[in-house]
Amino acid sequence: MADMQFDIPHDLGKAEARRRIEAGLPKLEAHIPGGGTVEPAWQGENRLTLSIKAMGQQITAHLEIGDTIVSGTVKIPMMLSMMAGPIGEFVKTSAERMLSKPA
Template sequence: MDIDIPHDLGRDEAKRRVEQGLPKLEQHIPGGGTMTATWPSDYALDMEISAMAQTIPVKLLIEEDKVRGTVSIPMFLKMMSGPISDFIKTSAQKMLTKA
């Protein structure tokens, strides 16, 4: 599933805000899940969110005017794809709006 989160921050500021928000993200994963995050390149972020014995890979690409995301939801969680997508999109939007 693909998501786009528009912003008007520019690439560097958007990345800074995402980096700042990552430590807080894990605290908000429903069910006490965990998260790992790595930056394979300057503006690409790979995350794995683990919850309910499932792992959800998330790839974010920070662009000048939006953050593009790809979320790979396992078959077991397909029925939860809407809430999972909403959680990721809302979390990214919150990170981008906090200075």
């Protein structure tokens, strides 16, 4: 299993960052190449786990929302390891977009 980590700086504060990410989640499924599903689960107020199912595989992403940064880890199964870079970048770019514009 491949792990990709990323950090996204922001100046929104925890509450606004969470609100924007939460508002953008329904749109995320529509952008998964080849179709797929996204199941979000919040642990407390600032930790989000995403279960992304695509191409018969499950990808897990964890986002930790801080006052000035969102830290993420994407766990990619071995069957998709050749696509680890694009998959990790897709999750990071999606989170950046959610944070960059008000929802």
